[in-house]
Amino acid sequence: TPASSRVLIMANAGFGKTTLIQRIALALSDHGSDVLESDRDIDRLFLSSVEDKELNSLIPCIVSLRDNNAGLSSIDSLIVDSVTSIMQKELGNKAVVEWLKTVRDRLVLLVDGLDELPSESIVPFLLGLEHYLISHPSTRVIITTRVSGIDDDAAKIVLQRLRFRGRTILPLSDYEARQFCEQWIQETKSSPDLLKSLERIQTESHLKYLREFIRKPLELVMLLQYLPHQSYASFNRWDLFYNILWAEITNH
Numbered sequence: 004t005p006a007s008s009r010v011l012i013m014a015n016a017g018f019g020k021t022t023l024i025q026r027i028a029l030a031l032s033d034h035g036s037d038v039l040e041s042d043r044d045i046d047r048l049f050l051s052s053v054e055d056k057e058l059n060s061l062i063p064c065i066v067s068l069r070d071n072n073a074g075l076s077s078i079d080s081l082i083v084d085s086v087t088s089i090m091q092k093e094l095g096n097k098a099v100v101e102w103l104k105t106v107r108d109r110l111v112l113l114v115d116g117l118d119e120l121p122s123e124s125i126v127p128f129l130l131g132l133e134h135y136l137i138s139h140p141s142t143r144v145i146i147t148t149r150v151s152g153i154d155d156d157a158a159k160i161v162l163q164r165l166r167f168r169g170r171t172i173l174p175l176s177d178y179e180a181r182q183f184c185e186q187w188i189q190e191t192k193s194s195p196d197l198l199k200s201l202e203r204i205q206t207e208s209h210l211k212y213l214r215e216f217i218r219k220p221l222e223l224v225m226l227l228q229y230l231p232h233q234s235y236a237s238f239n240r241w242d243l244f245y246n247i248l249w250a251e252i253t254n255h
Contacts (some may be wrong), residue, residue: 008111008143009165013150014172017221020147023172024113027145028063031111061143062109068116068128075124078135082110108141118152125152129161136165174218177205183220184227197227 014020066081076084086099103110120128136142146167153159175183184201187193204213204226216222 008145009167010145011153011162011167011169012145012147012172013153013169014147015149015219017219018172018174019220020172021115022220024065024115024145024147027111028065028113031061031063060109061111062106063111063113065113065115068114068119078112078131082112107139110139110142112142112144114144114146116152117146117148120152122155126155126157126161129158129165133161133165175220175223177217180205180217180223183223187224187227200227 012020012023064082064085066078066085082103083096083099086103087096090099114132117125117128132144136144144167153162181198181201184198188195188197201217201223204210204217213226216226
């Protein structure tokens, strides 16, 4: 049921929350079974709650809360802004509003970055979402956040009242890190030597301290791109990210 498709995805920075939201949107947007079947593992909890016959009728709507004004806007306004940003060449604002009236019950709200809101805006935003869902109970919702986005008891109460189910993105295992690296090489046409860098980090004792950086996709990519040689290794997090940023800026 739509109410059972309310999911709160929690993870720290770099674990791929935004990427996950985008992939869910892609899977729901593409009515072709190839994409949909290959992406069913991106959130089995969510997709398994939706009947196959319903998938083609659902409309994903990504609402990014990184905008400084997001916490001051109503859910309706955020939805209109999201659709307008995509369809502005085909439809004007008024046409978008009229179109949304016909598809409200088919929307899947993909709310990215609850923790990006100012702390004082999180509970009001959730209360606004609650009001919206009372008016549109068929709406499915997925929210991403860092744990810091829900450390307020009032926020937890609203989420519990709306029956959101929490899920955590787990750190990459060694096997998953290798899979990720292989896919990264294929998609970006990067050098296969990146796999050698990963293997060194996983097996060489003097690089053991770097293994914490292969647990998050974002840090793993940075590490593989900018630490191909032992001589480049830094021995604390500050030096590591300083060197990565310096390499990015200077192209050295």
